[in-house]
Structures are given as C-alpha cells and as structure tokens.
Amino acid sequence: MLRLPAFLLLLPGLTLAPAARADEAPEAPKYEPREHYTKYEYRIPVRDGKKLFTVVYLPKDAGQGGKTYPLLMTRTPYSCGPYGVDRDGIRRLAPSEDFLKAGYIFVCQDVRGRYMSEGTWRVMTPHLDAKRGVQDVDESSDTHDSVQWLIDHLPGNNGKVGLWGISYPGFYTAASIVDSHPAIKAASPQAPIADYSQRDDGYHGGALMLAHNYGFYAAYRPQQTPTVEPKKWTAFDYRDRDAYSYFLRLGNLDAIASTFAGADPDKPATNPFFTELVEHDSFDDYWRARRLPEHLKNIHAAVLTVGGWYDAEDLAGPLAIYHAIERQNPGTPNRLVMGPWVHGGWMRGIGQQLGAIGFDGRHSEWFQKNVLLPFFEQHLRGGADARLAEATVFETGTNVWRRYDAWPPRQAVRRSFYLQAGGRLAPGAPGAAEAFDRYVSDPNRPVPFIGYTALGMPKDYMVADQRFAATRPDVLVYETEPLEEDLTVAGPVGVELFVASTGTDADFVVKLIDVWPQDAGPEPAQPPRDKPADVEPPKPNFGGYQQLVRGDPLRARFRHGFDKPEALVPGRVEALRFELPDVNHSFRRGHRLMVQVQSSWFPLIDRNPQSFVRIRSARPEDFQVATQTVYRGGAQASRIELRVVDPAKAQAAAKP
Template sequence: MSFGTRGLLTALALFSLSGTAVAQSSATPPKSAADPDAERAAYIRSHYAKYEVRIPMRDGVKLFTTFYVPTDASPQKRYPVLLMRTPYSVGPYGAGQYKQTLATAAFEKDGFIFAFQDVRGRFMSEGEFVNMRPHRDTKRGKEVDESSDTYDTIDWLTKRVPNNNGRVGMWGVSYPGFYSSAGAIDSHPALKAVSPQAPIADWFWDDMHRHGALNLQLSFSFFSSFGKPRPAPTDDVDWKPFDFGTPDAYQFFLDLGPVSNADAKHFHGDIAFWNEIVAHPNYDAFWQARNLLPHLKNIKAAVMVVGGWYDTEDLYGPLHTYAAIEKQNPGIANTLVMGPWPHGGWMRSSGTSLGDADFGFPTSTTYQDLVLAFFQQHLKGGPDAGAPEALVFEGGANRWRRLDAWPPKGTKPTRLYFQPQGALTFQAPTATAPSFDEYVSDPAKPVPYTQDLSPGWSKAYMTEDQRFAARRPDVLVYQTEPLQKDLTVAGPLEAELWVSTTGSDADWVVKLVDVNPGKVPGFTKEQEQSGEHNRGSQQTLVRGEPFRGRFRDSYSEPKAFTPNEVTKVRFVINDVFHTFQRGHRLMVQVQSSWFPFIDRNPQTFVPNINEAKPTDFVRAMHRVHHSMAEPSALKVNVLPALDEP
C-alpha cells in the first residue's frame, strides 16, 4: 500500500493491473522509437481503443472508468473484461491520452478489455472516499460498500461495453488488491476470476501496524501525500512528495519526537486519516470495522491470491485472505502464490535477487506465466492452467514447491530455546536458578531497522545482513551450532518470551536469521579478487516481527507492565518457508526498537501511546529470561525431509 516518497506519482498511480503501469501526463516526453517501452506503448495505441465513461452506482454516485478495447473486437471476436479499481488514479485522463502499459506485455498481446476505475471519492469519481471502507453484510436500498460498487460496475460493463464475452476478471496489487477482495464478496454472476495481490486485509496488522506497533515511516510517508483532501473531482495527478529536508530518515523521525508532534509540525490538520490513526491506538471498533476477513463470503469466482515473502507492507494480507477464503467458501478454486518478492515485485522485477539475498534465477516468470493461464482458463475458456492449491517459493533452497495445502501438511512444531552465552538449542533449559540476558533500551538511540538512511521506504531490509544490529549492545543474539543437515521451516512462527523491564511498557522485536558459514562453499579466490560480494558469515534476515508489549493480553485493552515482574509475552509471527542448509546456523535476535519502521515505545505506560509526551520517553533495563521455569523460545514448524520417517 505504501511506496515511500521517492517517485510518489509512481506510487499513487501504481499497479494499473500489473504493478508496472504508471499514469503519465500528456507532458511526458516522447521516447526513442528504438526504446522497447516506446514500442510497447505504440503497440497499445495501435491495438486498443480507449473510452472514458461515468458509471452510475445504486445511490446515484458516478464513478469515472476508462476501458481499452482491442481494435479487432467484433461480434465474432469477443473479449473478456479485466477490471482494476484503484484509489491511485486511472490517468492519464483524456480520450487521446493512453497508458504506457495496461498489464504485462503478454496480457496486452493476448487481448482483454482492460477496465480501470477511480474508486468513489478519488480523482475523477464522485462521492466520498473512505479509507478501507467497512463492508456491510446486509445492505438495503441505496446503501453501498466496495462490494456493491464492484457489482454495479460489472453489471454496467457487461451490458454496455461492445463485444465483451460476458466474463469478467478482477485483479490489483496492494490497495487495489483490497478492492479485488472486496469485489469478490457476493460475486456478480459475470465475475469468473479474481486475483487479490498483496491485498490489505486488516490495517491493524497490514501496513499501518504490526501487533499494535505503529509503522511510523510508512504511515507518515504515505498519508503525508495520499491523505490530502480532494474536495471535488479532479484530473490533477501531479502529487508532490513530502519534503523531508534531509536524506537521513532515521534523523528526521528522531527529530520529529513523539508521534503526537506530527500533526502540529507537518500536517497542520490537513491529513484527517492520520489524526484518526493517532486517536485509535488500540484494536477498537474503528479498526475492527476495517477488517475485511470475516466478510470474504459468497465468493463464486476462482481465486488466485498472490503475495511476497519479503513484502514489508502487506504480508499478513495475502496469507490471511487466502485462509479466510478457503475456510468460508468451500468448494471454490482458491490458489495461494507466494514468492521471494517485495511489494509488487512479482510484476516489477525479475525476482532474481533482493538486497543481500540471491535466489539464483528469475522467479517472477513462473508467476507471470501462471496468472495469464489462470485468466485465460476462466475468462476465455482456455486449457486448465494447472494451478495448484499452493505455489510457494522455498528460500534457502531456492526452489518452487507445489503443495496441496498451506501451511503444508506434516510439519512438526519445534521450539528453539534461548540459552546462556547466546546459545540456541532444541532442548529446553535445565537451569533451576534464575537465568537471563539484559540490555538497556534507550528511546534516544533506537535500533535502526536498516542501514539504508534514505527517506524512501527500504524494500530490501527484509533480506538485509543483520550484522550491523547484532553488534549493538541493545540487541540479544542466540544461535545454534552449525547444522548437520538441512532444516526446513514452514508456516507461522510464534515467539514465547519471558521478560521483565524496569519500565512500565516495552516493545519486543524478534528476528529469525540464516547465518552463512564463514567460508561459503563454491566461492573462489578469483571471485573474491574480482570484487564479488563474499557472503561468508552473512546474517540474512528471514523474518522479523515487532510486538507492542501492552497488548500481550488484549489488543483492545492495553495493560502496563509491573516493573521488574517476570511476564510471559506470546505472539504469532507471519509465515515463512525457508531451508537452513547444512553448515548454516539458525539465529534469533531480540531487541526493543526497530526505528523508524516502528515508532518508539516511550517505555512509560500511557493510555494512548500515540499521545505520549517527551517526558514519557525513558531508558529501561529489559531482561529476557531462559530458565527451566521461564523458557523463552521461538516456536517453528519443521517440515520433515523426504528421507525422514
């Protein structure tokens, strides 16, 4: 959902179906005829006719919609409609102004009627925009939500667009992924295939928060521009990025001070939704109403949910959207695709590598071929796409796996126990005396989440080498001995921490890390001399998750810590599928800040943490305990090897 501030126009117009298309103004300079992008744009101009319409909804509000029809469409050659609904603009506006891309080149050449719609209250559409508009299970008369707007749009398109074949598909990435999910509810009979990609499912876990901890950098960067009011329909897509005044995001957000300063210092009351975020720090009715998952019912279309293992914005969304659709719509075709990608990376990159991780081959091609076959099957009567229940990429081993369930069947719950001297073992602690590690957590010097200082959102931090963090005194490090055989972890993780603090509030960040051996097999002296990156001893992040400790008993009713009292903190961490190879080590890092990804916990309990004052921010001594009575651990699910009984 969020794309930082670099290239904000790209962010706001992003994902014209594929995640690659950007609304370009008529002032965009022409490209060289030899430029492949120019050739592709020329192909669209010569093979598609563009139309702009205003489609009335059941309450009378008209939604601005553009669609591109293949020029050879006729009663003898009808095409299906592929719809994307977006808050990021369907521009460029004007019948003679064409998008540079409509989807992937393969989709464009295969031929679809590509339809794009500004959701209500955005850009050229009428009505009021509501962020993550709550779904109405029971609608009467002219009551609307995103499901009804989708239904009315599909009904109009299938009845009015010439030479359509009566079948509609829907897709979108991130916020458009949410609209795809919402549009599948109580499906229109013509809706045959839906692909929610990196869909927002619940903003208390997607994008805005992580277990109640505010995603500061993303929220601030995104809403500082996206959140500006639009009092009337407009075709102005010239969004200006927020001026941080420095290339150093860490310093900017440190200087910002408490979250409560953001409006007074920068927004000046102009960003209404930011103020709503600040006013609702807990999982109250405001956020609960924006949880789409319980409403994903009465879906008749085939579904392909897509996500990336390294999607920092929306990893929770696709995993839980797939699970909710699977549970609440028995019998429909429902596929999960998870690859080694950042947000939208399956369409915007080859997927060969990300940051400090190398996957060995272009992983995105596998998905791109499958999703085209998926829509061909359900919208054009093409051959069976062969979509499995789950197509998932296994990191570490760097291979695709086709599974009949996700999480995979047959995994064995296993705990990695913290031990003295930084050891990590599969055996529970045996010490009967108190045993713990401790560190000083100082809000004035929070642990950075990345070495990338730029204000724009770091896409590669989820695979970043963690040695920069492991060497800090306020980060605890536990690691196994080198593995004697490969170990595959699949499915959700669960942190089980026994902690205490001298403060009355605290965050706990748990990271699972893959540690390379000191000498990586196959790396030659010639490669090193040529300057190729030597990954020996690299600590590659596999998964990290913060937890706001005040929510350990309830996300709706926060609770202070009693200073120096040992307390159990337990929380689920998003799924992984990763093989730690023989000779590697498993490492777990524990810390209490991850800045500026996560806002700083003042470590003094206040009723609304978003309204904490500078005087509430205090240093605290945190302890992580690991005795027989207080066995801190990370619970993982191990997938047995093929040669194991």
C-alpha cells in the same frame, strides 16, 4: 502498502534492436496496443446515484462477426489517468504484454471518492453484510452495479469478468467479490490489505509502522472530486538525509503528524488520514469495521491470491485473504502464490535479487507467463486447465518453487528452539533453574532497523545483514551450532518470551536470522535490475552474513489482546506469545539459526516511551530508560517454534 502500485507504473518499454545483418532474420515489429484497442471513458451510475469514472480499452474488432472478449478490471484509489486523449495508458492496465496480445477488454475504475469518481472515500471501506436500502453501499455493491452496467453496455463482451489489483487495488479486488456478481468468474487480489491494524501497513504487534506510513501519507491526501491528476508529482521534502535522526528530532507522534506540508513546505499541515491512523492505536470499533477476512463469504469466482515473501507493506494480507476464503467458501477454487518478491515485485521487477541476496532466476516473468495468464485464460475464456497447486510457494535459501496441497504444508512438524546460556539457541529445553539475560533499553537511543543511512523504508531491510545490531549492548543474541543438515521452515514462526521490565510498557522485537558460514564467499554475479547482463554488481563477502529472515514486534501493553491495553507491573514476569509472519526458508547445511531480541526498531516502528502513557502525545520526560529481562529457565523457558518440513518429502516444482 506501495502507494503507486505496479499497474500504475509503465511496464519497461521495448527497445528497437539495431538493424539486422543480411544473414539475420529481421526482428519482429514492436507491438502497438493503439493499433488494436480504442479508449472510452464512462461515468457509471451506481445504486445510490453516485457516478464512478471508468476507463475502458475495447478491442477494435469487439462485436464484429460475433467476436467477443472477456473483461479484465481493476479498481483503484490511485487514478485511472491519463484522462482524455490516450497516451498509451493501456499498458498501465494490462498485467503484461501477453494479456494485450491475448485480447481482453481492459477496464479501470476510480473508486468512490477518488479522482474522477463521485462520493466519499473511506479508509478500507467497511463491508455491510446487511444492506437495508440504496444508500447502504460498499465496494461489493459498487462493483456489482458497475459490472452489470459494463456487461449491458459494452459491445463484444463474452459476459465474463476478471478482477485484479496490487496493494490497495488488491484490497478492492478482494472486497469486490464478497457476494460476488455472477459474471465475475476470476479474481486475483495481489498484495491485498486484509487488516490495516494487524500486521499489514498500519500496525504490527500494536506498534505503528512509522517510516512506511509517514512516507505514504506525505503523498496520499484527501481530495475534492472530481479532480484530475496533478501536472507534476512532487516528492515530500524531509529536509534531512536520515529518517532515524529526522523522526528522533521531531519527538512524539503528534509532533510528527504536524509536519505534513502542503504546496508550500513552510506551512505545516496535518493529514487527517495519518492523524486518524495514529488516533486509533488499539483494535477498536474503527478497525473492527474495516477488517475484511470475516466478510469474505459467498464468493463464486475462482481466486488466485498473490504475495511476496519480502513484501514490507502487505506480507500478512495475502495469507489472511487466502485462509479466509479457504475457510468460508468450501468448493470455491482458491489458490495461493508466494514468491521472492517485494511489494508488487512480480509486476515491476525481474524477481531475481533483493539487496545482496540472489534468487537464481527471472521469477516475475515465469509467474506472469505460467501462472497469472493461464489462470485468467482458463476461467474467462475457457482455456486449458492452468493446473495450479493449492499453494505455489518459493523456498528461499534453496531458491526453488514448491507445490503444496495446503498452506502451511500438512507435513510440517512443529519444533522448538530455546534461548540458552551463553547466547546459545538449541532444541533441548534448558534446566529447571531460573536463568535470565538482561539489557538496558533507552528510547532516546533506539536500535535502528537498518545499518545505513536512508529515508523511508528501504525494501531490502528484509534481507539486510544484522551484524550492526548484534554488536549493540541493548540487543540479545542467541545462535545454534552450525547445522549438519538443511533445515526447511514453512509457515508462521511462533514466539514465547517470558519477560520483565522496570518500566510500565515495553516493545519486544524478535528477529529470526540465517547466519552464513564464515568461509562463505561472494555470491555469484547477478545483473542488477534493468541493467545489461554484462554489467556485474559488487560482490559482497558473505562470510558471517546475518541475513534477516523474519522479524516483528509485540507491544507489551497488548499482551492480553490488542483491544485491551494494560500496563506492565515493574518486575513482574509476563508471558508474551505471538507469531512472526510466515516464511518458506531453508537454512542450509553449515549455516546457523540466530534469534535477536531487542526493544526498539526505529524508525520502522514508532518509539515506545516505556511508560504507560498515550504514546502519540508522550512528553519528553515520559521516554524513560528501562531494564528488560528475558527469562530462559524452567517453566519460564523462552523459545521460538518453527514448522519444519523434511526436504525429501517436499515436492519441488521445476525451477523456472
């Protein structure tokens, strides 16, 4: 999850144009929100007596002559500052300037236990289905009480409330509409966390998302409340330029956890949130209490869930939230949008490029104007029908928007591709004879997840060229012949591997890759984000480019369930069945499908010692070399399963 979400970042400021020539119309004056809104700060009491700090920007004419406005509210653990005197903070609360001009009562609330709000903050607050008294509180109850107070006390409100938020605020948006207050008419959880331990920020396939969580918890710490924002935000000092060497040198997770520094970087301090994450390394009661989807019931608000295909933090969350609401709230308007964005990119960037891959359009602006604003206008102000499809999803590869009446599309057909001899990948099942490929995995020389030196988790790793990995002896590579027709894949990618190991534990990372033709030329020039259109970026040569489409691991100790860690028996063949997160990608004619299989992906995920020990405290001698065998014959034919859509049957929306 991005820990400084989009609504906490100032939108790019408008610049004044040079003086107009005599034959040109003068440019419209810059919109100044402070001329139209007044800031107020409140401490709203909730049922257990705690007070939640809330910032309100009220239109100056609210209540005058019967003028009313809807409320648009976000709840955040990242501060509703700047506190006190207004410094144009309203721009941090409005999804876009169009919302400012349309006129809303903008509300921001510090959630319980963060910054200026009282109480105790908890990781992904557990929802309480049965509340026995005023001391039983959760995000739903805090929101219910706050909404009632706002409706009762703010002049000129029309009695309708919308909720929205990105990342952790996306979680709070989703959690707030369980048993929703009747005034909440619309909600848009964006990049929401649904289950921290299952393919969202914390763990993927039982493996810790190390680089991301370490980077986040270096800045996110417990705090005494109330407290204001620091005068200066300081970046964590890795004292290194390469996360790969940094984490490898530190060793196990306990050692890594001990490196968090306070104000004095020479005095190590642990972060209890990171330690808590590492401690709960299986799906235990701690995570069961924090899993949100099964609680998403009794929702009366219209819901628009938003995510990005290249969200390295919370790709799975929006899909899980959408499906849970769809399943448990029949009749509730429930829509899904998935675009060509990184985490929160629909609010922070243009949405036309990631790394070397271009998307042929300003998709963020299109979404803001044609989807998000019409959604809230319809449900909070009685505006025109936004006419949103059940699923509005961007198709990468072809770079078009598709409108489906379900996600995954009902017309998708399952099609298997099998690992074959000679590194081939083909639809036909291999012969009955036993066949296999082997590689040696050394946890002290893990496969990197990017082919260049960097700190943290670069977002463009999700489309990065995988040729650096394909040349390693500890990575198996399988690819199809060049495609004769486009192959469009929509939905989760199934994986079935038959494996054996000489160790007692192992990770198996599977990557689905789009291989460009050898004669592919440079991409058309696209202006880099926030640069003038006449500045051309470098033109990469795409001949043979191996573009990552999707990848994920499974830690073999969890092959029978994430709550049931179990050692491998050396030499015994095991079936590993899991899914890679959803895609909506078209492999173009002349391209190839490629699958890579490996046993490390460092430091995106933590190292598996390949021995069945407590990973967080593994000793140097526990990190053991192991030979991994992947079977591809007879009843042990390893494969991937794709959901294929005939492009001729897919309804394409007009390209924005």
